[in-house]
Amino acid sequence: xxxxxxxxxxxxxxxxxxxxxxxxxxxxxxxxxxxxxxxxxxxxxxxxxxxxxxxxxxxxxxxxxxxxxxxxxxxxxxxxxxxxxxxxxxxxxxxxxxxxxxxxxxxxxxxxxxxxxxxxxxxxxxxxxxxxxxxxxxxxxxxxxxxxxxxxxxxxxxxxxxxxxxxxxxxxxxxxxxxxxxxxxxxxxxxxxxxxxxxxxxxxxxxxxxxxxxxxxxxxxxxxxxxxxxxxxxxxxxxxxxxxxxxxxxxxxxxxxxxxxxxxxxxxxxxxxxxxxxxxxxxxxxxxxxxxxxxxxxxxxxxxxxxxxxxxxxxxxxxxxxxxxxxxxxxxxxxxxxxxxxxx
Numbered sequence: 001x002x003x004x005x006x007x008x009x010x011x012x013x014x015x016x017x018x019x020x021x022x023x024x025x026x027x028x029x030x031x032x033x034x035x036x037x038x039x040x041x042x043x044x045x046x047x048x049x050x051x052x053x054x055x056x057x058x059x060x061x062x063x064x065x066x067x068x069x070x071x072x073x074x075x076x077x078x079x080x081x082x083x084x085x086x087x088x089x090x091x092x093x094x095x096x097x098x099x100x101x102x103x104x105x106x107x108x109x110x111x112x113x114x115x116x117x118x119x120x121x122x123x124x125x126x127x128x129x130x131x132x133x134x135x136x137x138x139x140x141x142x143x144x145x146x147x148x149x150x151x152x153x154x155x156x157x158x159x160x161x162x163x164x165x166x167x168x169x170x171x172x173x174x175x176x177x178x179x180x181x182x183x184x185x186x187x188x189x190x191x192x193x194x195x196x197x198x199x200x201x202x203x204x205x206x207x208x209x210x211x212x213x214x215x216x217x218x219x220x221x222x223x224x225x226x227x228x229x230x231x232x233x234x235x236x237x238x239x240x241x242x243x244x245x246x247x248x249x250x251x252x253x254x255x256x257x258x259x260x261x262x263x264x265x266x267x268x269x270x271x272x273x274x275x276x277x278x279x280x281x282x283x284x285x286x287x288x289x290x291x292x293x294x295x296x297x298x299x300x301x302x303x304x305x306x307x308x309x310x311x312x313x314x315x316x317x318x319x320x321x322x323x324x325x326x327x328x329x330x331x332x333x334x335x336x337x338x339x340x341x342x343x344x
Contacts (some may be wrong), residue, residue, distance in 0.1 A: 010036035015068035028054040030225040041202040043216035060092045061117030072190040097174040101146040107140040132160035152183035238269040263313040265337040289319035
């Protein structure tokens with residue numbers, strides 16, 4: 001994201017959404033305020049039922065808010081007439097977990113479809129579709145039907161279709177949840193490249209912290225219909241301030257415990273600044289003291305380490321101090337989760 005991208009392309013104020021059904025009212029969103037900057041990749045993360053998908057659908061008015069305002073690229077969406085709304089939506093592309101492709105149309109025809117609806121000439125629509133097929137790496141699959149494509153290829157077609165009308169904003173609602181890890185990685189790299197090369201603002205809805213870590217410039221955590229935390233992925237990942245943030249980081253919502261141990265529990269956070277150097281093994285060898293690994297969720301991407309590890313340190317104050325000094329020297333971010341029972 002460029003330094004000039006401080007202008008808010010999406011402004012949400014006082015947004016609330018209530019669903020009414022036979023069982024009564026359900027409050028999906030409550031008084032949400034949010035600014036998303038032009039040219040950034042913005043993540044919205046939360047557990048199932050938190051309200052994140054409702055929030056993204058309110059941005060393009062697939063769901064009409066019960067209260068509040070949604071401004072996209074200078075247009076107040078809630079004030080548009082039924083006739084004005086389709087034009088405004090052409091500036092907002094959207095991709096879904098389930099791809100939502102037309103099974104009776106080829107890849108090229110799926111991409112052309114929104115242009116044909118908008119009245120674009122057939123020759124122009126065909127040229128745009130072929131341009132986008134090349135962008136997403138599927139030029140040779142133009143005449144393939146969705147049933148003949150893999151899940152990752154279908155999502156690439158869906159991304160190309162969402163870009164057909166040259167939108168300023170791209171909404172991604174759990175776009176990688178149905179994909180395997182390798183395919184997920186390739187789709188995230190594609191989204192990042194689209195953001196970088198085309199300047200499209202991307203809003204990513206997900207329940208996976210790894211998606212946020214890899215491509216987002218900023219992230220909001222939504223919980224029980226409200227935004228409870230907002231910041232860069234590093235800020236939210238390394239030191240979560242909300243209960244919802246901790247639930248996303250730890251299974252069960254709390255740091256793992258080790259019965260009977262009396263050393264301190266220590267969380268190491270890896271944000272990609274550290275290469276794939278064996279930090280824990282190096283620390284043990286350098287300090288001459290062992291540790292227990294209570295929990296680990298790390299991966300290496302392009303030779304850099306992302307994720308977190310929770311350790312139980314030895315019940316020895318001197319050994320702990322040596323270990324902390326080692327981590328500081330190596331530039332590793334750490335957090336003491338609980339104190340041990342050793343004598344200082």
